[in-house]
Amino acid sequence: NAGVTQTPKFQVLKTGQSMTLQCAQDMNHEYMSWYRQDPGMGLRLIHYSVGAGITDQGEVPNGYNVSRSTTEDFPLRLLSAAPSQTSVYFCATDRGGEQYFGPGTRLTVT
């Protein structure tokens, strides 16, 4: 039981490049979320999903896309990376009351 896995662990992008952060879970949880954490700040919600085929925007969705074709996977796409997207990205699942976080992806945009 791996829980929540995220790949890659680290990534450096140039401004304007696109990429996909991967998130997978093996706990069969309906709810999945993406957060970003900037230095000295709490986590901010980017997008979330209440089940396969259903996604919605969080607090800071601009510049990011998501899709949820299966229960297990919830990828986050950066369309055209900007230095303001330099952050640590966390994926989480929720079984209806307790959130479980992946190890995070540290992204730097130069």
Add this chain to the structure above:
Amino acid sequence: GIQVEQSPPDLILQEGANSTLRCNFSDSVNNLQWFHQNPWGQLINLFYIPSGTKQNGRLSATTVATERYSLLYISSSQTTDSGVYFCAGGTSYGKLTFGQGTILTVHP
């Protein structure tokens, strides 16, 4: 949206001391959780506590939903308790608003 305020922002303790962390919400929430982020960045769920009191070892939490606040108690602190403690709340699952966190440092 919901605003979450945590206090104190920083806390320095000697091993063995007790502490209380507080979380205030601007509006009612029915999903309230406490998390610990260790020095390696890993986030661990401590409590799901929309109301009432729960205990887990040296940690306990109390939420007074009618007054929109929650407290996290750490007793007999250890160096491994160091890190950042976050509370987060919301009105639905999967969608939490986080506070800014309390940075706890426990010295031996």
